[in-house]
Amino acid sequence: MSTVTDVRTYRGFFTVTVLCLVILYAPLAVVTVYSFNASASITVWEGLSLRWYSDVFTGPESAKFKQAAINSFSIALIAASVATAIAVTAATAIVRGGRFWLRLPSLGLITLPIMVPEIVLAVATLIFFNAIGFTRGYLTILVAHIAFCIPFAYLPIQARMQGIDDTYEQAAMDLYASRAQAFRRVLLPLMMPGIISGFLLAFIVSLDDFIITNFVKGAGVETLPTAIFGSVKQGIKPNIMAISTMLLGVSVVMVTISYVVSKWDNTK
């Protein structure tokens, strides 16, 4: 790259970059560091300890958090799986379905929820469940999560699929594979990195959703984000920081896997 066009030579570039990084990561750093604090105060440092991590698992709130974690992970797993299956079907139809007139509108409709303010989606989903008389509880959360996870699962899958030449499927059918066999033996393996990536993204989005979940959950059913919010309302305790740090860890791992997988090439 020419040094003249290199953004690093722009005045103030370095300062702005550092400022952005600090604003983004300082709160996370504070939470992570203080989760290892031995003190019961969230502002006074009294030395390293894993006290609050053990409090999460054994403390007075542990039963509540355990149930919330089970709910969160089971909902994320099911919602991400179902959303991914729907996304694969949709991507196959939209990318391989030829030029049907609903092609562009469907593409827009599938990805639109990402752009819509989440609060609008939350209210709409709640009204929908009320309208059909669906009692709020675990199931309403699950259904809502499936719905809003679809676009997140869809995008990486579609991106991957667009890069796959359709002569592979033609070659498979030329070699006596039925449409279904061509899909299963050729298209699906080639799409797999996109599918895994889409699944992980959907999983993360479901795991840390708060707004929609808070609207559609029934009384007594909590996920980790709503449980944390509930605890925080009674004052921030260091055990919240420990939970948050663990969630952060899970997110980082998932996003990293998702990124690596999207670059992964099963053709080498």
Add this chain to the structure above:
Amino acid sequence: MANGTTVAVDIRNAVKRYGEFTALKTISLGIADNEFFTLLGPSGCGKTTLLRMIAGFEDVTAGEIFLYGEEIETLPPHKRPVNTVFQNYALFPHMTILENVGFGLEMLGQSKAQARTRAGEMLELVQLSQFAARKPAQLSGGQQQRVALARALAPSPKVLLLDEPLSALDLKLRKAMQIELKHIQRETGITFIFVTHDQEEALTMSDRIAVMSAGELQQLGSPRDIYERPRNRFVADFIGETNLLDVTVDRIDGGIAECVLDSGQRLSCEAADSVAPDSRAHLSIRPERLVLGHDPAAPALKAQVRETIFVGTDITTLLTLENGPEITVRSSNSARGNKRVFAPGAHAFVAMEPGAARLLVD
């Protein structure tokens, strides 16, 4: 086609349109069982399109195609006893070479072990056994092409469609593969429909050739037919090298046409059906059927040598005729050929073997 032979592929008035654009204009031809049939034509003339229609990846806009007597529209691609060597190979990138070659057999219901054994044999045939465990991306273009060939041959189809299967190979390997392909075709009795834009390859390998241009069938015949009796100017020009001289047909008498060159010189040749007296036409004369000499023995054309080119087996002489037309003469560089070499600027006389000239319309 002789009577009594089975027709493998019968194309009747097939038309292919992409929207407004007509890729194939009403083509009719029959390809016999066990035949080595070649579609020859310049880029974009519709060769791949026709193959894809036979394989089932393009629908037929109008007309019909029959495969061993069955109307093709009724058969989805995977039910047609046809395999294709794709122009871009289309090897499955996530499978090894061995899995690629065995794929068709597995889909036909053979066990994995059976498919593997046969795939191994096919790889031996194309001399790629040592690459069995690799992925396609780890092979050179020429090696991939041979894998594509092995993959298409493995299920022993009745008809094999080959879309420029040798284009990525170097000259030596290509020659070897041409012989190998011809051999495989004769051994297996599979009907080959071979696409190429290399006229020499078409002439060497085919039982019959269909010459196409701009979506139209120009001529259908044996390599000899097409080379020696081209039906129109396009075919004469496309197949081999030829001299095309503009002439006016003076009169036609007893199957012999008397033609007048623009310089006023007269030449006679066999008349063609489509040529009427007083019309403009082209004389096509192959360079190897012309002889250079010093003597003005009639009916020789006076010419001036522009260039003499030594090409190893041949000597090619480029000349300018009176009144401007250019002409090429090729003589064999052997005791049989006339080894006379003319210096540029020298005058010479160009004589024609009897029956060498062919009268053509556009």
